[in-house]
Amino acid sequence: xxxxxxxxxxxxxxxxxxxxxxxxxxxxxxxxxxxxxxxxxxxxxxxxxxxxxxxxxxxxxxxxxxxxxxxxxxxxxxxxxxxxxxxxxxxxxxxxxxxxxxxxxxxxxxxxxxxxxxxxxxxxxxxxxxxxxxxxxxxxxxxxxxxxxxxxxxxxxxxxxxxxxxxxxxxxxxxxxxxxxxxxxxxxxxxxxxxxxxxxxxxxxxxxxxxxxxxxxxxxxxxxxxxxxxxxxxxxxxxxxxxxxxxxxxxxxxxxxxxxxxxxxxxxxxxxxxxxxxxxxxxxxxxxxxxxxxxxxxxxxxxxxxxxxxxxxxxxxxxxxxxxxxxxxxxxxxxxxxxxxxxxxxxxxxxxxxxxxxxxxxxxxxxxxxxxxxxxxxxxxxxxxxxxxxxxxxxxxxxxxxxxxxxxxxxxxxxxxxxxxxxxxxxxxxxxxxxxxxxxxxxxxxxxxxxxxxxxxxxxxxxxxxxxxxxxxxxxxxxxxxxxxxxxxxxxxxxxxxxxxxxxxxxxxxxxxxxxxxxxxxxxxxxxxxxxxxxxxxxxxxxxxxxxxxxxxxxxxxxxxxx
Amino acid sequence: xxxxxxxxxxxxxxxxxxxxxxxxxxxxxxxxxxxxxxxxxxxxxxxxxxxxxxxxxxxxxxxxxxxxxxxxxxxxxxxxxxxxxxxxxxxxxxxxxxxxxxxxxxxxxxxxxxxxxxxxxxxxxxxxxxxxxxxxxxxxxxxxxxxxxxxxxxxxxxxxxx
Numbered sequence: 001x002x003x004x005x006x007x008x009x010x011x012x013x014x015x016x017x018x019x020x021x022x023x024x025x026x027x028x029x030x031x032x033x034x035x036x037x038x039x040x041x042x043x044x045x046x047x048x049x050x051x052x053x054x055x056x057x058x059x060x061x062x063x064x065x066x067x068x069x070x071x072x073x074x075x076x077x078x079x080x081x082x083x084x085x086x087x088x089x090x091x092x093x094x095x096x097x098x099x100x101x102x103x104x105x106x107x108x109x110x111x112x113x114x115x116x117x118x119x120x121x122x123x124x125x126x127x128x129x130x131x132x133x134x135x136x137x138x139x140x141x142x143x144x145x146x147x148x149x150x151x152x153x154x155x156x157x158x159x160x161x162x163x164x165x166x167x168x169x170x171x172x173x174x175x176x177x178x179x180x181x182x183x184x185x186x187x188x189x190x191x192x193x194x195x196x197x198x199x200x201x202x203x204x205x206x207x208x209x210x211x212x213x214x215x216x217x218x219x220x221x222x223x224x225x226x227x228x229x230x231x232x233x234x235x236x237x238x239x240x241x242x243x244x245x246x247x248x249x250x251x252x253x254x255x256x257x258x259x260x261x262x263x264x265x266x267x268x269x270x271x272x273x274x275x276x277x278x279x280x281x282x283x284x285x286x287x288x289x290x291x292x293x294x295x296x297x298x299x300x301x302x303x304x305x306x307x308x309x310x311x312x313x314x315x316x317x318x319x320x321x322x323x324x325x326x327x328x329x330x331x332x333x334x335x336x337x338x339x340x341x342x343x344x345x346x347x348x349x350x351x352x353x354x355x356x357x358x359x360x361x362x363x364x365x366x367x368x369x370x371x372x373x374x375x376x377x378x379x380x381x382x383x384x385x386x387x388x389x390x391x392x393x394x395x396x397x398x399x400x401x402x403x404x405x406x407x408x409x410x411x412x413x414x415x416x417x418x419x420x421x422x423x424x425x426x427x428x429x430x431x432x433x434x435x436x437x438x439x440x441x442x443x444x445x446x447x448x449x450x451x452x453x454x455x456x457x458x459x460x461x462x463x464x465x466x467x468x469x470x471x472x473x474x475x476x477x478x479x480x481x482x483x484x485x486x487x488x489x490x491x492x493x494x495x496x497x498x499x500x501x502x503x504x505x506x507x508x509x510x511x512x513x514x515x516x517x518x519x520x521x522x523x524x525x526x527x528x529x530x531x532x533x534x535x536x537x538x539x540x541x542x543x544x545x546x547x548x549x550x551x552x553x554x555x556x557x558x559x560x561x562x563x
Numbered sequence: 564x565x566x567x568x569x570x571x572x573x574x575x576x577x578x579x580x581x582x583x584x585x586x587x588x589x590x591x592x593x594x595x596x597x598x599x600x601x602x603x604x605x606x607x608x609x610x611x612x613x614x615x616x617x618x619x620x621x622x623x624x625x626x627x628x629x630x631x632x633x634x635x636x637x638x639x640x641x642x643x644x645x646x647x648x649x650x651x652x653x654x655x656x657x658x659x660x661x662x663x664x665x666x667x668x669x670x671x672x673x674x675x676x677x678x679x680x681x682x683x684x685x686x687x688x689x690x691x692x693x694x695x696x697x698x699x700x701x702x703x704x705x706x707x708x709x710x711x712x713x714x715x716x717x718x719x720x721x722x723x724x725x
Contacts, residue, residue, distance in 0.1 A: 121584060
């Protein structure tokens with residue numbers, strides 16, 4: 001079998017049915033073979049390799065499966081870097097296959113040569129350069145195993161062109177054993193017991209959940225344990241959807257644009273359990289004062305996340321789902337203790353509900369469209385059940401605040417790297433995975449232009465994605481910082497020239513709609529939802545609107561600017 | 564927390580790029596490498612890296628954890644001075660004329676160094692020992708006139724339990 005055929009057969013063995021890619025010289029053998037597999041392997045042709053990487057990422061986040069990318073050497077590979085770094089920061093399982101110049105030319109500054117393995121080393125979980133076609137099947141097997149286990153992440157396989165035409169016997173390994181890679185799934189029992197005991201002992205316990213809850217599919221366990229002992233939950237951006245937002249035990253997102261209840265609550269808690277979250281600077285604010293009254297426990301599959309930013313009293317290394325399951329089993333035997341300590345937690349919930357009541361998320365309606373109103377309407381009309389991708393900036397924060405996510409894997413957003421241009425291709429990946437679900441990209445007028453070329457992809461594959469552009473003709477989050485911290489010196493954040501987004505949609509063969517007044521918003525959304533095509537909605541919104549609450553950089557998270 | 568030097572023994576899979584992965588991790592995360600030495604072990608597919616680094620306990624913990632995240636890293640162990648034999652080797656090329664030869668021989672005897680190359684006006688001395696002894700050796704040989712000097716990174720091995 002040729003290397004190309006071995007590669008594709010290996011992908012099929014891994015259960016891959018969709019790949020996102022773009023052809024080029026070094027991968028032509030693979031593409032030629034791919035032509036024979038048209039019925040078994042769905043290839044989505046993007047318009048820019050960055051789009052392929054984000055689309056595979058969106059596919060992976062929405063499904064939990066490994067997203068697969070295929071691109072050529074040199075510029076093909078370097079164009080995926082932002083997408084790979086995005087996936088790495090947010091722990092998304094991906095396998096990226098890049099072509100490489102023939103082995104004999106490596107290091108020669110050959111046409112379309114780049115040191116892909118060297119460039120991607122710091123932004124992949126692992127990477128490989130295939131030097132012998134005999135190793136190819138094993139490497140693919142290892143790549144999928146590494147990408148999808150432990151703390152997930154992107155793994156890159158660089159394949160020189162001669163390897164794709166060289167011949168070897170195809171023998172796909174049944175299983176693998178890697179002596180140097182053995183993630184810990186089951187938490188240490190003694191540590192877990194300590195967490196449970198401390199939870200019942202505490203006056204003001206709180207769970208601070210993150211993307212690990214989504215990655216380990218632990219939403220069911222989380223809800224069960226929270227309801228068992230009336231435990232309040234706050235979430236990071238990446239954790240949204242891990243716990244139902246409308247649940248009475250949920251107090252919203254914490255951090256820089258977190259709710260008053262979440263930020264004040266966590267500052268008053270006396271026992272904080274970080275569940276698959278990693279104390280990012282956008283979450284903690286001034287880190288020395290984060291959870292200043294609390295003891296900390298931290299459940300995470302990645303030991304290096306524990307104790308990195310905040311000193312942890314009770315570390316638990318393990319898979320969130322498995323650890324929560326163990327906690328539930330222990331708690332099940334402690335019903336008396338739960339009952340006798342319940343009054344403390346009820347009192348605590350009362351306090352938190354007071355914060356929620358005092359300063360709920362809010363905005364003022366005017367005769368100009370408010371961005372928050374658009375997000376709220378999207379939430380209402382989709383019943384909180386759509387898959388929502390976002391770009392980065394104000395659009396992202398308003399979505400996090402005003403779309404009440406019900407289920408895991410319904411928010412696709414670049415949390416760690418903060419990649420503008422992520423949302424739309426990610427929405428493509430999600431829509432490919434779920435053709436019948438409603439998929440939105442909530443975008444800004446700045447971000448959407450960073451990967452707008454993918455509109456052609458959406459039209460080609462008839463993906464009915466709804467793009468809601470919150471259009472303030474500004475890089476809104478930049479504008480907000482300049483307003484607050486740079487004396488309103490709006491240095492190069494004004495997008496004076498934007499395309500006519502309606503005409504732009506039409507020129508691609510998509511549908512374009514525009515709303516200029518609040519009373520038009522709902523109708524436009526309804527119309528868009530009724531169209532089985534990609535739709536761009538241009539919502540012309542209030543330019544000066546800011547995202548609040550906001551914790552000023554360097555302050556403790558209790559130092560919030562409110563509306 | 565107190566910053567001090569630490570010696571890490573890192574057992575890795577002997578694959579191409581593994582040194583770049585380890586070195587890249589140190590630079591990307593702002594950790595220091597004071598010295599490094601790498602060579603194969605008795606196992607064909609393994610290498611051992613000995614890295615001298617610097618930092619407080621929390622930094623050391625992070626370095627260890629981050630190293631363990633690398634797929635090619637099999638085992639990371641801190642080697643403490645008390646429980647290990649620690650050595651560095653130095654080659655020094657010194658001026659050797661009639662006025663300095665006696666002094667060179669005297670220092671060579673005291674430190675149990677060896678003369679490994681001799682020419683009309685230069686000797687190459689080899690000395691192996693702890694970092695402290697090596698410093699003392701270099702200090703004493705310096706007045707003789709050092710033409711060139713090369714040091715290895717630290718190597719270390721655990722002592723057997725007594």
